[in-house]
Amino acid sequence: MNFENLRRRAGILILAATPPAIAGGGAITPDEAQQRLTDGNQRFSTGAATNPRCDEARRAETAEKGQNPFATVLTCSDSRVCAERIFDQGVGDVFTIRVAGNVSDTDEIGTIEYGVGHLHTPLLVVMGHSSCGAVGAV
Numbered sequence: 001m002n003f004e005n006l007r008r009r010a011g012i013l014i015l016a017a018t019p020p021a022i023a024g025g026g027a028i029t030p031d032e033a034q035q036r037l038t039d040g041n042q043r044f045s046t047g048a049a050t051n052p053r054c055d056e057a058r059r060a061e062t063a064e065k066g067q068n069p070f071a072t073v074l075t076c077s078d079s080r081v082c083a084e085r086i087f088d089q090g091v092g093d094v095f096t097i098r099v100a101g102n103v104s105d106t107d108e109i110g111t112i113e114y115g116v117g118h119l120h121t122p123l124l125v126v127m128g129h130s131s132c133g134a135v136g137a138v
């Protein structure tokens, strides 16, 4: 499933969260952050995922220097919608909040605020998906 299909069918809501001057993720713009996700999803959906920035050097870098994600993503806990895989991103690239049904209450909203306000991610994505068991159970 490509990003545009995800956006239409899974109910992705994308919000530019932070002005680029103070943004995380290496100070990229919200548009650049969205393009990185779109490009990663294109690789994933065509079977060309590269699993970037997941090697030992990247893990050591993020352990030593901290994280600098370029997007905050609220998504479902469903094992089929792992944001890092769907967007083909690496360690430290995406600040992900996962909860069944991708709903937000006090804890999730506080975690989103941490991603946007403390980590300065320039992009906030709320990603639902089709055939969500949690939504169906409700």
Ligand SMILES: [Zn+2]
Residues within 6 Å of the ligand: 076, 077, 078, 100, 101, 102, 129, 131, 132, 133, 134, 135
């Ligand atoms: Zn779900």
